[in-house]
Amino acid sequence: MKKFIKYCLYFVLPILIAAIPLEYMIRQIPNPYKYKYEWMQNNAEDVEILILGSSQAMYGIRPDYMAGKAFNLAFESQVVAYDYFLVKKFSSKYKKLKTIILPISYFTLFYRFEDLDSWWKCRYHHIYMDCNYHPYSLKYNFELSHYPSAMKKLKSYIGRTLRNQNHNIIDKYGWGNTYLFSKRNTHDITDTQKVLSTIKWQTANDWTHIDEIVSSLNNIINFCKSNHIDLFLITPPAWHTYYDNLDIRQYTKMHQLIDSVRLANDLQYFDYLKDKRFTFDDFYDNSHLNEEGAIKFTKILDEDIRSTKKSK
Amino acid sequence: MLFNSFEFLVFLPIVFLLYWFGFRQRRWQNLLVVVASYIFYGWWDWRFLMLIALTSLCSYGSGLLLEHYDGRRRIQQIVSAANIVLNLGILGVFKYYNFFIENLNILLGGANFHLDWVTINVILPVGISFYTFQALSYTIDVYQKKLPATHDIVEFFAYISFFPQLVAGPIERATNLLPQFQQKRKFDYVKAVDGMRQMLWGFLKKLVIADNCATAVNEYWDHYQELPCISLFLMGVLFTFQIYCDFSGYSDIAIGSARLFGFNLMRNFNFPYFSRSIPEFWRRWHISLTTWFRDYIYFPLGGSRCNKWKIIRNVFIVWGISGLWHGANWTFVCWGLFHAALLAIYNIFGINTKHEHVVAYGRLLPSLKETLQITLTFFLAVIGWIIFRAESMTQVVEYFTAMVSNRFFDASALHGKTYLCFGLALLTVEWLQRDKQHALQFSDVKPFNYRLVRWSIYYTILLIIAFYAGTSQTFIYFQF
Numbered sequence: 032m033k034k035f036i037k038y039c040l041y042f043v044l045p046i047l048i049a050a051i052p053l054e055y056m057i058r059q060i061p062n063p064y065k066y067k068y069e070w071m072q073n074n075a076e077d078v079e080i081l082i083l084g085s086s087q088a089m090y091g092i093r094p095d096y097m098a099g100k101a102f103n104l105a106f107e108s109q110v111v112a113y114d115y116f117l118v119k120k121f122s123s124k125y126k127k128l129k130t131i132i133l134p135i136s137y138f139t140l141f142y143r144f145e146d147l148d149s150w151w152k153c154r155y156h157h158i159y160m161d162c163n164y165h166p167y168s169l170k171y172n173f174e175l176s177h178y179p180s181a182m183k184k185l186k187s188y189i190g191r192t193l194r195n196q197n198h199n200i201i202d203k204y205g206w207g208n209t210y211l212f213s214k215r216n217t218h219d220i221t222d223t224q225k226v227l228s229t230i231k232w233q234t235a236n237d238w239t240h241i242d243e244i245v246s247s248l249n250n251i252i253n254f255c256k257s258n259h260i261d262l263f264l265i266t267p268p269a270w271h272t273y274y275d276n277l278d279i280r281q282y283t284k285m286h287q288l289i290d291s292v293r294l295a296n297d298l299q300y301f302d303y304l305k306d307k308r309f310t311f312d313d314f315y316d317n318s319h320l321n322e323e324g325a326i327k328f329t330k331i332l333d334e335d336i337r338s339t340k341k342s343k
Numbered sequence: 344m345l346f347n348s349f350e351f352l353v354f355l356p357i358v359f360l361l362y363w364f365g366f367r368q369r370r371w372q373n374l375l376v377v378v379a380s381y382i383f384y385g386w387w388d389w390r391f392l393m394l395i396a397l398t399s400l401c402s403y404g405s406g407l408l409l410e411h412y413d414g415r416r417r418i419q420q421i422v423s424a425a426n427i428v429l430n431l432g433i434l435g436v437f438k439y440y441n442f443f444i445e446n447l448n449i450l451l452g453g454a455n456f457h458l459d460w461v462t463i464n465v466i467l468p469v470g471i472s473f474y475t476f477q478a479l480s481y482t483i484d485v486y487q488k489k490l491p492a493t494h495d496i497v498e499f500f501a502y503i504s505f506f507p508q509l510v511a512g513p514i515e516r517a518t519n520l521l522p523q524f525q526q527k528r529k530f531d532y533v534k535a536v537d538g539m540r541q542m543l544w545g546f547l548k549k550l551v552i553a554d555n556c557a558t559a560v561n562e563y564w565d566h567y568q569e570l571p572c573i574s575l576f577l578m579g580v581l582f583t584f585q586i587y588c589d590f591s592g593y594s595d596i597a598i599g600s601a602r603l604f605g606f607n608l609m610r611n612f613n614f615p616y617f618s619r620s621i622p623e624f625w626r627r628w629h630i631s632l633t634t635w636f637r638d639y640i641y642f643p644l645g646g647s648r649c650n651k652w653k654i655i656r657n658v659f660i661v662w663g664i665s666g667l668w669h670g671a672n673w674t675f676v677c678w679g680l681f682h683a684a685l686l687a688i689y690n691i692f693g694i695n696t697k698h699e700h701v702v703a704y705g706r707l708l709p710s711l712k713e714t715l716q717i718t719l720t721f722f723l724a725v726i727g728w729i730i731f732r733a734e735s736m737t738q739v740v741e742y743f744t745a746m747v748s749n750r751f752f753d754a755s756a757l758h759g760k761t762y763l764c765f766g767l768a769l770l771t772v773e774w775l776q777r778d779k780q781h782a783l784q785f786s787d788v789k790p791f792n793y794r795l796v797r798w799s800i801y802y803t804i805l806l807i808i809a810f811y812a813g814t815s816q817t818f819i820y821f822q823f
Contacts, residue, residue: 032363032530039539042798046805169349176349179812224565237466 050175057174057181060188063201064159067104070205075124078102083114084134086207087267091320092132094204096329098337100127103205106156108149110139111247116162118251122258130261130336133251136318137266137277140244140288141235148232151177210315211322219316226272226317234278245288252296263336264289264300268309268328273317299339303328344386346596347549354383359603369527373501376524376604380504384469391468394433399503401429402478406485406492406499423486427479434475437467442671470510472668476635478503481517483639490518498524505606507597511590513611513631520606528605538602540783540801545595547804548588552765554813556585559759564732567745571753575746579725581759582732584766587616589819590629595781614777616770617702619716621685621723622695632668636661654690659683669731674739678730685723701777765811 071078080101082092085108094101104117114133144153154171156162165171174181191198200209219225255262293300303309308331313324320328344350358379366372385392405426412418435443481502484490493499502521508514560582567575594611601608615627625633637646644657659680666679689695702717703709709717733739776782783800785791791800 032532035530035532035535038536042801045802169353173349178809179814182810182812222566228561228565 053185054173054175057185058158060184061198062155062159062184063106063205063207064155066199066201067102067106067205068160070102070203071104071121071124074102075121075128076126078125079127080130080132081118081128082132082134082205083109083117084132084267085109085136085139087136087269087319088132088134089201089205090207090210090315091267091325091328092134092332093202093206093322093325093329095202095206096326097333099129101204103201103207105134105205106152108144108147108152110142110144110147111244111251112164113144113153113156113162115247115250115254116156116164117160118254120160120162122254125258125260128258128260130263131251131255132263132265132332132336133248134265134267135285135289136233137230137282137285138233138235140241140248140285141238141281142233143240143244146240151180206325208322210319210325212312212315215315215321220270220311220314221272223272223276226276229317230273230276230278234281238284241284241288245292248292252292252298256296261336261340262298263339264293264298265332266300266302266304268303268306268313268320268324269318270309270311270314270316271305274304301332301335303331306331344383346593346600347546350386354379355600355603362604363530369525370495370497372528373495373497373524376501376506377497377504380501380506380509383506384504384509387469388466391471394437394468394471395474395504395509396500398430398433398475398478399500401426402482402503403493403496403499405482407494409482409485410492419486423482426482430475430479434471437471439667439671473512473514474503474509476514476632477517480514480635480639481521484517490521493521493525495525505601507601507604507606508608511593511597512629513594513597513609514635515608515631516635519609523606530605534602534605537780537784538599540599541595541602541781542599543801543804544781544783545592545597545599547592547808548595548769549592550808550812552762552769553585553589553592555762555765555811556581556588556759556813558813559762560585560732563758567738567742569749570745571750572746573752574757575742575749576725577757577759577763579729579732581762581766583616583721583725583728584762584769586728586731586819587612588766588769610780614701614773616721616724617717617774617777618720619698619702619713620689620694620696620720621682622689623698624720624724625682625686626697632665636665640664651691655687658686658690662686672734673736674730674733677736677739678727681727681730704778 077100079099080094080097082088082094082101082103082105084105086105088105089103089107089109092103092105094103106113111133118131138147144150153162154173154176157165157171158174170176174184188198190196200207202208252262254260289300292298309320309324309327313320313327315321315324344354358375362372362375366375381392381395384395405422408422409419412422481490481499485492493502498521501524502515502517505515505520560578563570563574564578564582567578570578591612598608598611609631611629611631613627613630615624618624618627641657641661644660645653646657647654649657662679662683663676664679666676669675669678686695702713729742730739733742773782776784779785785797790796
C-alpha cells in the first residue's frame with residue numbers, strides 16, 4: 032500500500048508542478064471577465080446605464096450608442112442569479128446609475144448557470160470577478176478544472192499572438208465585437224436543424240428551479256427599487272427560424288412569469304423577439320445580432336427607454 | 344457525479360484513503376462503500392436515492408423471504424414474481440410510461456380518443472436500468488438456489504450501489520460481486536496498478552475519441568439531407584467509434600476503479616470490433632448485459648436446445664426486449680430486431696462459430712478471410728448504430744434513403760476525418776493488445792518492464808488527453 036501511494040505521489044508530483052504555472056499562465060490571458068471587472072472597479076461610479084444578460088445582450092447591445100454612460104456587463108450564458116451577483120458586487124460604487132437593462136432570453140428563467148452545458152463559463156465569474164457562490168468548490172475556482180476550455184483558451188491565445196492578432200473580443204464598453212456580418216455563415220441563420228439543436232439545449236425538461244430563479248429576479252427588482260433605479264426587462268430580437276421553433280410550453284411559461292413579475296412591480300417590459308424591424312442582414316446567427324444589427328437594436332431600445340422615462 | 348469530472352478526481356482518492364486507512368474492518372469498509380456510492384449518485388440528483396434504496400430494500404427483503412419459505416415453492420414463486428413486478432414497475436413508470444401512453448394515444452387516435460392528459464413529466468433516473476437488473480439478478484439467483492440469501496443489509500446495499508458500476512455497469516451478478524463484499528479485502532499492489540492503467544485507457548477513449556467523435560456527429564448528423572453518401576457513412580463510422588469508446592471507456596474506468604478497492608468486476612468489452620461475425624460481436628460487446636439476457640430470458644425460453652424456428656423466435660424475443668431496454672423509442676426496438684435478424688441469418692446458415700481464440704491468434708495480421716469477416720461485421724455494426732443513433736423511425740428511413748439517393752462523394756463535405764484517424768489509431772493499439780484485458784496491460788512486453796518507459800507512456804497519454812480532449816459529453820449509456 033505504501034509503495035502504491037508513494038509511486039502515485041511521484042507520478043502526480045510533476046503534473047502538479049506543471050499545473051500550477053499552467054493555471055497561472057492561463058489566468059494571465061486577457062479575457063472579457065477580467066476586463067469588465069477591472070473596468071467596473073474603476074468606473075462604476077460614472078455608469079448611468081448597466082446592461083446585463085447573456086450573449087444576446089453581450090453581442091446585441093452597444094453601450095456607445097446609448098444616451099448616457101452605459102456599460103455592457105453581459106456574458107455568454109449568464110443567467111439571473113449571476114446578473115444579481117454583478118449588480119450587488121459594485122453596489123457600493125454606483126453614484127449615477129439610473130437604468131438597468133435586464134434581458135430575459137428564452138432559457139433565462141428555466142436554467143441555473145451550473146446546470147447548463149456551458150456551466151464551465153460560470154467559473155470565470157468566480158476566478159475573475161470574485162463571485163462567492165461556490166467559494167470552496169475546486170470545480171468553479173480553477174481554469175484547469177475544465178481543461179478543454181482552458182486549453183482552447185491557451186491555444187487560441189498562442190495562435191493570435193503568433194499571427195499578431197488583437198486579443199480583445201470586446202470593445203471598451205463591454206460590447207462583444209466578434210459577431211461580425213463579414214464573418215457570419217448564413218447557414219447558421221437559415222438552417223432549421225441548427226436552430227433546433229440550439230433550442231433543444233435551451234428547452235428545459237426540469238422546471239424545478241423556476242422559483243429560485245424568480246427569487247433572484249426579485250432580488251434585482253428590490254435592489255433597483257431601494258436605489259431608485261429604473262429596471263427594464265427586455266427580450267432581444269431573433270430570426271424567425273428561431274422563434275418559430277421554440278417550445279410553446281416554455282415560451283408561454285416564460286411570458287406568464289414575466290407578466291406576473293412585471294405587474295407585481297410595475298415594471299416595463301419590451302419584447303423584441305419577433306420585431307419585424309430586424310432583417311436578415313441584421314443577424315449573425317439565428318438568435319444573435321451582428322454589429323449593424325446591434326447598432327439598430329441599441330438605438331431602438333434607447334429610444335423606447337427614453338420615451339418611457341419621459342412619459343412617467 | 345461523472346467519471347470525467349473534477350469532483351470524481353477529488354472523490355476517488357478520498358474514498359480510497361478512507362477505505363484502506365480509515366476503515367480496515369470489512370463491515371466498515373462496506374458501510375463506507377454504501378455512503379460513498381450514495382454521495383456519488385446523489386451528486387447528480389439526491390431525490391432518486393430513495394429509488395435505489397427502495398429497489399435495494401425490496402430485493403433484500405425478497406431474498407430473506409425466499410430463504411424463509413425454502414421448500415414452499417408456491418410462496419417463493421409469489422415472492423419472486425412480486426419483486427420482479429415491483430422492480431420492473433418502477434422501471435416502467437420512469438422509463439416507459441410516457442412511451443406507452445404516446446403509442447396508445449396514436450393507436451386510439453383513430454377512434455378520436457385522446458390520452459394526452461395522462462402523460463407525466465418525469466426525469467429518467469440515471470442508471471435505473473442497470474441497478475434494477477442487478478437487483479433482479481440477485482433474487483432470481485436466490486430463487487434458483489445459485490446463491491444463499493444475504494442477511495447483512497449493508498453488504499447488500501453495497502452490492503446494489505457500488506459506485507464504480509452503479510450508473511452504467513457492468514451489470515454485475517450477485518454470484519460474482521456479493522461474495523466479494525463478504526470476504527476480507529487485502530490491498531493488492533499489482534491489481535491496483537493495473538486498475539489505474541485501465542482507468543487511464545478508459546479516460547483516453549472517453550475524452551479524446553468519444554467526445555471528439557460526438558462533437559462531429561452531433562453537428563452533422565441532422566444534415567443527412569444534404570451530405571453525400573460517403574459522409575453519411577462516415578458519420579455512422581464516427582458514431583460507431585463514439586459509442587464504443589464512450590461505453591467501453593466507462594467500463595474500463597469502472598473496472599479499474601473497482602480494482603483499487605480490491606474488487607474484480609466482470610469484463611464488459613472484449614475488443615468487439617475485431618469480431619469475425621455478429622454472434623461473436625455480441626459475445627464481445629456489453630458482455631454483462633448480453634449474458635444477463637442469455638441467462639435470465641434466453642435460456643428459460645429454451646435457448647438453443649430446441650428446434651431452429653424456436654431458436655429464432657427466442658432470439659427475436661430477447662433482442663426485442665434488449666432493444667427496448669436501451670430506451671423508450673422504436674428506433675431501439677428496430678435496432679434490436681435488426682441484430683436479431685442478423686443473428687437468425689447466421690444461425691440458419693450455421694456460421695455461429697464460437698472461436699476459441701481472438702482473431703489472428705499468434706499472428707500480427709489477420710488472414711484475408713478474417714479481414715473480410717471483420718470488415719463485414721464492422722459494416723453491419725455501423726448500419727445497426729445508425730438505427731440506434733437516429734431520433735425517430737422517420738429519421739432512420741430518411742437517413743438510409745439519403746445514403747442511397749444523395750450524391751456519392753464530395754471531398755469538401757468529409758467532416759470529422761481527424762477524429763476518424765484518432766479512432767483508427769486507437770483500434771491499432773487495441774489490435775496489438777487484443778489478447779489482453781485492456782490495451783495498457785503490457786507487463787509481459789520487454790521495453791515496458793522499465794518504469795521510465797511505462798511512465799513516459801502514461802504522461803504521453805495524459806498530454807494527449809490535455810491537448811485533444813473534446814467538449815465534455817455525458818456518457819451515452821447514462822440515458823439507459
